[in-house]
Amino acid sequence: MGKLQDKVCIVTGAAAGIGRATALLFAQEGGKVIAVDKNPMDDLLEEAKECGTQYEIIQMKGDIGSPDTAKAMVKLAVDTYGQLDVAVNNAGVMDDNTAIADTSDEMMEQVLRVNTFGVMYCMREECKQYLAQGEDVGGVIVNTCSVGASHQTSGAAYVASKGAVLSLTRNTAFMYMDHHIRCNCVSPGGVVTDIPITMPPSDEFGFGRTSQLLNFSGELAMPEELADAILFLASDQSRYVNGVDLKCDGGWTCF
Numbered sequence: 001m002g003k004l005q006d007k008v009c010i011v012t013g014a015a016a017g018i019g020r021a022t023a024l025l026f027a028q029e030g031g032k033v034i035a036v037d038k039n040p041m042d043d044l045l046e047e048a049k050e051c052g053t054q055y056e057i058i059q060m061k062g063d064i065g066s067p068d069t070a071k072a073m074v075k076l077a078v079d080t081y082g083q084l085d086v087a088v089n090n091a092g093v094m095d096d097n098t099a100i101a102d103t104s105d106e107m108m109e110q111v112l113r114v115n116t117f118g119v120m121y122c123m124r125e126e127c128k129q130y131l132a133q134g135e136d137v138g139g140v141i142v143n144t145c146s147v148g149a150s151h152q153t154s155g156a157a158y159v160a161s162k163g164a165v166l167s168l169t170r171n172t173a174f175m176y177m178d179h180h181i182r183c184n185c186v187s188p189g190g191v192v193t194d195i196p197i198t199m200p201p202s203d204e205f206g207f208g209r210t211s212q213l214l215n216f217s218g219e220l221a222m223p224e225e226l227a228d229a230i231l232f233l234a235s236d237q238s239r240y241v242n243g244v245d246l247k248c249d250g251g252w253t254c255f
């Protein structure tokens with residue numbers, strides 16, 4: 001029996017990085033995974049096949065910054081499997097490291113649209129479904145936050161977007177604590193993913209400030225290390241853990 005045996009799971013941002021490693025791990029742990037991303041995920045299925053274990057992954061293409069995607073992914077889970085058990089709201093983008101005086105409207109909108117509104121749209125649909133499933137069933141949410149929610153690792157738009165995710169996580173845990181809904185987040189430090197490749201060019205002043213923190217960061221994590229932490233929060237092993245921000249930064253923010 002896997003740790004997520006027969007659990008119906010949604011993972012957003014599953015084409016790359018932390019989301020991809022999480023989708024694969026969940027499938028290996030017996031989960032029925034709906035993998036959501038704006039980019040194609042064909043190689044995810046290839047890799048799952050190579051793992052050799054029985055796996056179940058359905059791909060769904062969608063932009064997390066649109067409320068329609070949140071509705072469609074929960075509908076897909078319910079239409080296919082009759083319920084939803086676990087949702088990992090992980091898709092996210094970086095900003096250009098600008099401090100507030102230099103942050104453009106476009107940058108604020110681009111980052112908050114995916115990192116904050118996207119997570120809110122997903123959580124709203126997931127919680128509606130969990131509430132509809134009844135208090136004895138409920139469900140689990142794991143949001144991918146960032147140490148940037150509490151430390152100045154990025155520019156104004158990104159840290160604000162992740163600060164909101166942290167508040168949303170705690171608010172949801174509190175609101176539904178009697179409804180069998182658990183809501184936690186993981187906060188990665190530095191992880192080896194595609195994010196530095198896809199992020200916009202860094203602002204010189206802003207990066208000059210934030211890069212000073214890199215002296216304390218130590219070795220970067222691999223996406224699989226984050227997936228293990230997400231699995232813990234998604235599974236019954238953390239059944240009494242609610243409203244927590246699990247920092248996975250190797251000690252970076254202990255200074």
Ligand SMILES: NC(=O)c1ccc[n+]([C@@H]2O[C@H](COP(=O)([O-])OP(=O)(O)OC[C@H]3O[C@@H](n4cnc5c(N)ncnc54)[C@H](O)[C@@H]3O)[C@@H](O)[C@H]2O)c1
Nearest residue numbers: 013015016017018038063064091092146190191193194195
């Ligand atoms: N890598 C790090 O060092 C780090 C540190 C802290 C937090 N995080 C957070 O981890 C999460 C995952 O990032 P990652 O490092 O794996 O990055 P990544 O770029 O490797 O993967 C992110 C995935 O999200 C998808 N995505 C982005 N915007 C989307 C949208 N609008 N709709 C649907 N899918 C979308 C991308 O296509 C990609 O597959 C993000 O929320 C990020 O903020 C990462």
